[in-house]
Amino acid sequence: MVVSVTGATGFIGRRLVQKLLSDNHKVHVLTRSRAKAQLVFSADNFPKLVIAEEREWEQSINGSNAVVNLAGMPISTRWSPEIKKEIKRSRINATSKVVDIINNAKLDLRPSVLVSATAIGYYGTSETLVFDENSRSGNDYLSEVCREWEAKALEVDNDVRLALIRIGVVLGKDGGALAKMIPLFMMFAGGPLGTGRQWFSWIHLDDVVNLIYEAVRNPSYKGVINGTAPNPVRLSEMCEQLGQVVGRPSWLPVPEFALKAVLGEGASVVLEGQKVLPLKAKELGFSYKYPYVKDALEAIMREP
Numbered sequence: 617m618v619v620s621v622t623g624a625t626g627f628i629g630r631r632l633v634q635k636l637l638s639d640n641h642k643v644h645v646l647t648r649s650r651a652k653a654q655l656v657f658s659a660d661n662f663p664k665l666v667i668a669e670e671r672e673w674e675q676s677i678n679g680s681n682a683v684v685n686l687a688g689m690p691i692s693t694r695w696s697p698e699i700k701k702e703i704k705r706s707r708i709n710a711t712s713k714v715v716d717i718i719n720n721a722k723l724d725l726r727p728s729v730l731v732s733a734t735a736i737g738y739y740g741t742s743e744t745l746v747f748d749e750n751s752r753s754g755n756d757y758l759s760e761v762c763r764e765w766e767a768k769a770l771e772v773d774n775d776v777r778l779a780l781i782r783i784g785v786v787l788g789k790d791g792g793a794l795a796k797m798i799p800l801f802m803m804f805a806g807g808p809l810g811t812g813r814q815w816f817s818w819i820h821l822d823d824v825v826n827l828i829y830e831a832v833r834n835p836s837y838k839g840v841i842n843g844t845a846p847n848p849v850r851l852s853e854m855c856e857q858l859g860q861v862v863g864r865p866s867w868l869p870v871p872e873f874a875l876k877a878v879l880g881e882g883a884s885v886v887l888e889g890q891k892v893l894p895l896k897a898k899e900l901g902f903s904y905k906y907p908y909v910k911d912a913l914e915a916i917m918r919e920p
């Protein structure tokens with residue numbers, strides 16, 4: 617299979633590319649910067665891995681069997697009005713570009729599936745509600761971003777299978793929220809953040825990559841699929857487990873200001889949160905490597 621991936625140089629993309637290559641697929645890395653992609657991917661991967669800068673995306677997508685769309689400016693930053701615009705613009709533009717290329721491709725060159733990332737921020741935040749794929753969208757800034765991002769992906773022609781993965785907080789060693797939280801837990805202690813009652817709908821990096829990979833290969837994966845583990849936890853439990861695995865006691869709270877300092881307003885994803893269940897993945901029989909947060913965190917801490 618030939619798979620074109622936008623955002624391939626990112627936290628999730630890098631692991632997905634490794635997985636695709638190790639299963640002998642060919643990967644087209646769709647990037648804004650060849651120099652960056654060359655730094656990220658070792659030369660051993662060529663020629664199974666082809667790097668394409670924006671002007672070459674069309675040529676790369678034409679003839680691919682699948683496209684995975686992960687591009688977007690990180691949200692873990694300080695949200696000035698300009699940055700908020702860029703967080704939205706970057707996702708909508710990349711999605712729009714990919715969708716236009718697919719829709720304009722000659723039928724014999726058109727990929728048969730588009731797997732496009734979105735986020736559980738779609739549902740808004742709540743300490744009491746439980747969300748699944750059938751729930752309505754929230755009404756805050758991140759839900760608006762997700763709605764518009766998904767709407768762009770939904771413009772892909774009907775004959776192309778579309779899977780929209782609403783991704784939860786991805787836990788992995790070399791990126792995402794956890795990489796920023798671990799040093800804080802080392803500096804302070806493993807205690808709760810705020811009340812600790814907020815929901816934390818997480819997923820291990822390997823599981824989100826496997827889910828995306830399944831969505832590429834399996835024709836039953838279509839429409840919205842929540843990319844979260846089956847056992848979300850309250851933030852107090854997440855902090856307690858994280859405190860334990862990094863060897864910090866869980867009675868001294870990590871101050872909210874410290875988390876905000878490393879995650880910017882993107883900390884709202886962790887400090888507010890939502891309980892999201894992966895109904896569709898369960899129906900599809902998706903098998904999680906890490907259904908429980910304790911096992912996920914322990915595995916991450918064992919990684920070299």
Ligand code: NDP
Binds near residue numbers: 626
């Ligand atoms: P990363 O931030 O690690 O990587 C995303 C990639 O997007 C980058 O490698 C970059 O690729 C591209 N990118 C970055 N900034 C811009 C920009 N301003 N304009 C266009 N492209 C840009 O993201 P993740 O791997 O963590 O996540 C992948 C997708 O999944 C994202 O869209 C994210 O919102 C979504 N998601 C992730 C979650 C998580 O916990 N990690 C949770 C929920 C959703 P290049 O420089 O090569 O072009």
